[in-house]
Amino acid sequence: MSVSGSDSEASRRSSKKPKYSKFTQQELPACKPLLTPGIVIGAFSLIGIIFVPIGLASLSASQEIVELVDRYDEECVPASDKIGFIQDSKVDKACTRKITVPKPMKGPIHIYYQLENFYQNHRRYVKSRSDKQLRFKDYKDPVGVMKSCDPEAVSVDGSLIVPCGLIAWSLFNDTYAFSVNKKSVSVNKKNIAWASDKSSKFGSDVFPSNFQKGGLIGGGKLDDKLPLSEQEDLIVWMRTAALPTFRKLYGRIEADMMASDEITVVIQNNYNTYSFGGSKALVLSTASWIGGKNNFIGVAYVAVGGLCLFLAMGFVVLYVVKPRTLGDPSYLSWNKETDYAQ
Numbered sequence: 001m002s003v004s005g006s007d008s009e010a011s012r013r014s015s016k017k018p019k020y021s022k023f024t025q026q027e028l029p030a031c032k033p034l035l036t037p038g039i040v041i042g043a044f045s046l047i048g049i050i051f052v053p054i055g056l057a058s059l060s061a062s063q064e065i066v067e068l069v070d071r072y073d074e075e076c077v078p079a080s081d082k083i084g085f086i087q088d089s090k091v092d093k094a095c096t097r098k099i100t101v102p103k104p105m106k107g108p109i110h111i112y113y114q115l116e117n118f119y120q121n122h123r124r125y126v127k128s129r130s131d132k133q134l135r136f137k138d139y140k141d142p143v144g145v146m147k148s149c150d151p152e153a154v155s156v157d158g159s160l161i162v163p164c165g166l167i168a169w170s171l172f173n174d175t176y177a178f179s180v181n182k183k184s185v186s187v188n189k190k191n192i193a194w195a196s197d198k199s200s201k202f203g204s205d206v207f208p209s210n211f212q213k214g215g216l217i218g219g220g221k222l223d224d225k226l227p228l229s230e231q232e233d234l235i236v237w238m239r240t241a242a243l244p245t246f247r248k249l250y251g252r253i254e255a256d257m258m259a260s261d262e263i264t265v266v267i268q269n270n271y272n273t274y275s276f277g278g279s280k281a282l283v284l285s286t287a288s289w290i291g292g293k294n295n296f297i298g299v300a301y302v303a304v305g306g307l308c309l310f311l312a313m314g315f316v317v318l319y320v321v322k323p324r325t326l327g328d329p330s331y332l333s334w335n336k337e338t339d340y341a342q
Contacts, residue, residue, distance in 0.1 A: 036326065037319045041312050048309035055301025061288040062295050066105045068263075069114070071281040072097055076269040086272045093269045097282070098262060105257040105286050111187060112247040112283040113172060115273065120167075120240040128152065128166035129238065134228060137205045152218075155210040162209040163228065167238050169212070173220030176250065176282060177266040180257060187251040193235035202228040202235055219271060247283060 022028055033039070076095035077085050085091060119125070130148045132139045142160060146153045149164035178185045206229075208222040222231055229235075236248050257263070265282060273280050285292050 037315060041315050041319070044308040044312035044315070048305045048307075048312060051301045051305030051308065055298045055303075055305060057298075058290050058301060059295060059298030061290050062293055062298055065286050065288055065293040066101075066103050067283065067285040067293045068099055068101070069281055069283050070097055070099055070265075071279060072267055072269070073273055073278075073280040076267060077274070082274040083272070086269070086274055095267045095269050097265045097267060099265065099284070101257045101259055101261040101263065104259050105284070107252075107254050107256045108188070108287075109253040109255075109257065110285050110287060110292070111176065111250040111252065112285065113174060113250050114245070114247045114281040114283050115172075115278060116245045116281075117276065117278040118241075118246070118273070119244050120246070121242055121244070125166050126240055129168065130164055131201065133160075134163055134206065134238075135201060135203050137203055155213055156215070159210050161211060161213075162206065163211065163222075163234070163238075166218075167240060168234065169218035171218070171220035171222075171234060171237050172248070173270045174280065175268040175270075178253060179264045180255070180261050182264070185253055185255060188254055189232060189251040191232075192249045192251060193232040194239070197235050197239065198229050198232070202231075204229040253284075 072095060075097075076093070086093070128149055128151075130139075130145050132141075133145060133149075140160065142154070145160055145164055149161070149166075152161060152166055152169040153164050155161055176187070178187060204227050207227055208224050208231075211224075212218070212221045220233070222234060233250075241248075263284070267282070269280075271280065290297065
C-alpha cells in the first residue's frame, strides 16, 4: 500500500464528522399531536366525564363510613405530674372510657391508635434498624448492627439486641379491651400487617433477644417464643409513617354494632407521649371499597373533573363566538422533507 493511500485512510478514520442517522439527527418516530379545537375540547370533556362520577362515588362511600375518635391521653393521667405518672412502672395505668355508637356499624370494625406530633420520618429514626437482622437468623455482624442500629444496637453486656434500633425500641404498647353493652368483645389481631412484610422482611426463624432488657425502656415488649414474622404489632409499627400525625392498625372487631350501643374500653395507658408533647387517640372505623373515611380523594376528583368540564365549555363558547382559521400543518418544520448530505 502506498504512503498517500495510508494517509488518506488515516484521515478518514480520524474525522469527527458524525455519520448521518435518524438518531443523531433526532428524527426518530415521535408523537406530535396537532391540538385542534375539537381534540382539546374532546380531551377536557372526556376527563371531566370520567373524573366527576368517580369523585361522587368516592364521596358517597366515604360518607357511609362510621368513624369514632376518642382522645384519651389527657383524661387518663393526673394533671399534676403526667410524665412522672407515665414513667412509674408500679402505678396501675388502667383507664376506662365509654363511647356511644351514633349509627349502625357493620363488621369488621377496624381499631386504630392515632399518634400526633410523633415524627417517625426523622432521618436518624428511620435509619435506626437492620433489615438483614430482621430477615436472616444467621446475621451476626456486630459492626453492621452497630452502624445501622445505633444507639439501640447492643445490650449492657455487649450482646446484640434483636430486633435492634430505635424503631423497634419505641414500639407502641398501649392496650385496649372492649365490651359492648357490658358483654366482652374479642379483638382479632391476625393479618393486621402486610403479607409481603411478614413473608419477605421478617424471618420465620428469627426470635427476639435482649429486647427491652436495658435500663431505659422505650415501649412495648415482645414474646421471646414467637418469631418476628408472627409478631404483627411490631411489623405494623416498623412500617414508618410519612407524617407526624398517623394511624396504625391495632386489630379488628368482627361483630356488628347497632346505634346507641355503649362501648366500654379499658385502656392500659403505657405509652409515653407526654415527654415530647404528643397526643394519643383510639379510632374505631368501618371500611368501604375506598378504605377508611377520606373525603379528599372524592373532592379532588370532582374538582379536577369540574374544572375540565368548565374549560371544555369555555373553549366551545370561544370557538363559536370567535372562530380562528387553522393553518396548514404541511408547513410545520417536522412535516417538511429535509435533505442531508450522505
